[in-house]
Amino acid sequence: MSRDTLTLTISTPLQLVMRAENVRSFRAEDESGSFGIMPGHVALLSVLRACVVRWREPEAAWSYCAVRGGVLTVEKGRHIRIACRQAVLGADLAALEAGVETHLAAEAEAARAARLQQARMHAQVIRKIILHMSDDGGTSMDASLDGAFQ
Secondary structure (H helix, E strand, O other), X not given: OOOOOEEEEXXXXXXXXXXXXXXXXXXXXXXXXXXXXXXXXXXXXXXXXXXXXXXXXXXXXXXEEEEOOEEEEEEOOOEEEEEOOOEEEEOOHHHHHHHHHHHHHHHHHHXXXXXXXXXXXXXXXXXXXXXXXXXOOOHHHHHHHHHHHO
């Protein structure tokens, strides 16, 4: 690696997503907006929001990675490291965005289905409690209600 390039590492808790050793420029977004990093950048620590980071190697097109938030560090003006929860690589920005939208829609549907299943289970438990309380003719329920209102 020369002094005119950066090393970029993107990782999640479960895997090393990618490592590039010949990066000339890099872009990402945090809460303050979009920013760029070039070789020789000062030390930096930033919390990324969900965004698409992009980088360029000499004589190459831009490369992309969608990250779901994360922490970015720049060390010694040469090493960029991103630790994030999820990351998806892509060579084509439009295809990456479409893939991320599909993934987010699938996650939303799974969450909706889980909430629905939870509501069904809750209703079943309530029905069983009511059935159990009514099996004794409602006397225990009547007695507990009488005690509550006295």
